[in-house]
Amino acid sequence: MTNGRKRRRYRIAMVSDFFYPQSGGIESHIYQLSQRLIDRGHKVIVITHAYGDRSGVRITTNGLKVYYVPFLTIYREATLPTVFSFFPIFRNIIIRERVDIVHGHASLSSLCHEAILHARTMGIKAVFTDHSLFGFKDAASIFTNKILKFTLSDVDHVICVSHTCKENTVLRAALDPQMVSVIPNAVVSANFTPAPHRRDPHHTTIIVISRLFYNKGIDLLINLIPRICALHPRVRFIIAGDGPKRIDLEQMREKHLLQDRVEMLGSIRHEDVRDVMVRGDIYLHPSLTEAFGTVIVEAASCGLYVVCTRVGGVPEVLPEYMTSFALPSEDDLVHATSRAIAALRTHRVDTSTFHEAVATMYSWTNVAARTELVYDHVSEMPTLGFVERLRRYYGCGVWAGKLFCVCVAVDYLLGVLLDWWRPVESIDVARDWPRKKMVDGEPEKNEAENRGVWGKETR
Structure with missing residues (x-):
């Protein structure tokens, strides 16, 4: 009963x-x-x-x-x-x-x-x-x-x-x-646990895991990456996913000579998402439309600070102390990402509590x-x-x-x-x-x- x-x-x-x-x-x-x-x-x-x-x-x-x-x-x-x-x-x-x-x-x-x-x-x-x-x-x-x-x-x-x-x-x-x-x-929070040790304190790594389609904001990402790399010399990107916009990302990387700062993994299995997440400090989600965004919850469960666009149901997903919101525009995303980088470097954000909080919120x-x-x-x-x-x-x-x-x-x-x-x-x-x-x-x-x-x- x-x-x-x-x-x-x-x-x-x-x-x-x-x-x-x-x-x-x-x-x-x-x-x-x-x-x-x-x-x-x-x-x-x-x-x-x-x-x-x-x-x-x-x-x-x-x-x-x-x-x-x-x-x-x-x-x-x-x-x-x-x-x-x-x-x-x-x-x-x-x-x-x-x-x-x-x-x-x-x-x-x-x-x-x-x-x-x-x-x-x-x-x-x-x-x-x-x-x-x-x-x-x-x-x-x-x-x-x-x-x-x-x-x-x-x-x-x-x-x-x-x-x-x-x-x-x-x-x-x-x-x-x-x-x-x-x-x-x-999410199954036990499958998305934070890294046991702190990441590289001298660099900030931004993770993007997404299908590389227009509606996922990949055009915004293509314009954002060179600007962030110019503003923050110690920032690196890891991008996982595949789709028709991949060739545009690769051309951007070649044009701006960012091969050593932008790593492209291609399509990955879902069981490998956590292993990619824990290599980063910030998760970037530039989507133009999103009903929920499960990957945002997975990123927070792995102890990443989330930068995302304020579209669709995304504002309902996580509390504000875990996220830095931006309008779906290039300038606002650059500002939000820069704020997140500064917040982590000055320890204004404590990501050590994110995993336990997500585990209680989502089951x-x-x-x-x-x-x-x-x-x-x-x-x-x-x-x-x-x-x-x-x-x-x-x-x-x-x-x-x-x-x-x-x-x-x-x-x-x-x-x-x-x-x-x-x-x-x-x-x-x-x-x-x-x-x-x-x-x-x-x-x-x-x-x-x-x-x-x-x-x-x-x-």
């Missing part, structure tokens, strides 16, 4: 285009949340697309099963939207694993949107987590927001990783704020418990009939509403065809991984929690 109620057990399918072996905040969120839900006695599987030769079914740490579906990717590891072609294999997986709740992640994930549509057609509860912020003016944002409106018209509940993200999602998808919850990201166990409450809520909601679903979609716009209704009707007919072509009884049911043992009403401690992020996997 927990808080006077009997804890329910769910079979949950996490669906997103973004998962390991690619590293990033969404990937880490899905993995860590899945692990903690398994610790709490639930069954969790992950459905994503194939990454290179990683396809089929893999069993990872703690019995987390991952389905790598062979689908074509088009941009930044997002699959080609097809609407209906994912339904047959998705239905097969859902029936095989006896899934109760489909939990989709990320606005730019085609698999996520299609999985929620197909899940609702099958009468399965659906939850969506938004990890990003989008605008309202440019063509790409308008298209993305319309797709989000389509998906969330029939979702049971929405989770956002910050209050700013919630406001953005409610406006983009025209949602009732009552059906949107805020549950932040977290994946707490995130899992709050997500479990969302599952309890949606499991008690009545299942909508086909006509009510059409009514919801019809309200999405004069032309879009009619198009959405056609898509839902075709999806429904496809579901009927699949039920005839391959009945439920003909699909083998997968055996469940042994559930966690309960100790005093709580799951037994997961020994894998403090090991590497990805752990071992088997085919």
Whole structure:
């Protein structure tokens, strides 16, 4: 019994285009949340697309099963939207694993949107987590927001990783704020411990770990590095990450002859992030848009002072004594970085307490418990009939509403065809991984929690 109620057990399918072996905040969120839900006695599987030769079914740490579906990717590891072609294999997986709740992640994930549509057609509860912020003016944002409106018209509940993200999602998808919850990201603080010894007292090292894309503020970083190096001769940079802006960074380094002061590591594994972090004194995060920023929490947990732009949900992440905020402009970032360098050199900032503070603020166990409450809520909601679903979609716009209704009707007919072509009884049911043992009403401690992020996997 927990808080006077009997804890329910769910079979949950996490669906997103973004998962390991690619590293990033969404990937880490899905993995860590899945692990903690398994610790709490639930069954969790992950459905994503194939990454290179990683396809089929893999069993990872703690019995987390991952389905790598062979689908074509088009941009930044997002699959080609097809609407209906994912339904047959998705239905097969859902029936095989006896899934109760489909939990989709990320606005730019085609698999996520299609999985929620197909899940609702099958009468399965659906939850969506938004990890990003989008605008309202440019063509790409308008298209993305319309797709989000389509998906969330029939979702049971929405989770956002910050209050700013919630406001953005409610406006983009025209949602009732009552059906949107805020549950932040977290970190496994034991995986991000400070260095046992002080860093080089004669130099200040600035760490940047990011995908090298425009929205991550890499253009600001390219202009900032030469100015900081000119103002502070004893400052060095370590940059980890990959993307289309990497060539611009390398050209900047060559142009200003900063090869000995700017080290570029390229793409790194998530389990190596801590080893890079502890080489530095300051973590620089020049992003132009950010819903949360898990890497900021990881940096603070490693004992780094954080310099970041005041955008999106970033101001909600850490207290002000751990951060130096700047506007997303070159001059303000230079000033904020210079202030941080001076604060560390004059010992006005004590970073020795950061790790313990972060450990008390962020916990994946707490995130899992709050997500479990969302599952309890949606499991008690009545299942909508086909006509009510059409009514919801019809309200999405004069032309879009009619198009959405056609898509839902075709999806429904496809579901009927699949039920005839391959009945439920003909699909083998997968055996469940042994559930966690309960100790005093709580799951037994997961020994894998403090090991590497990805752990071992088997085919």
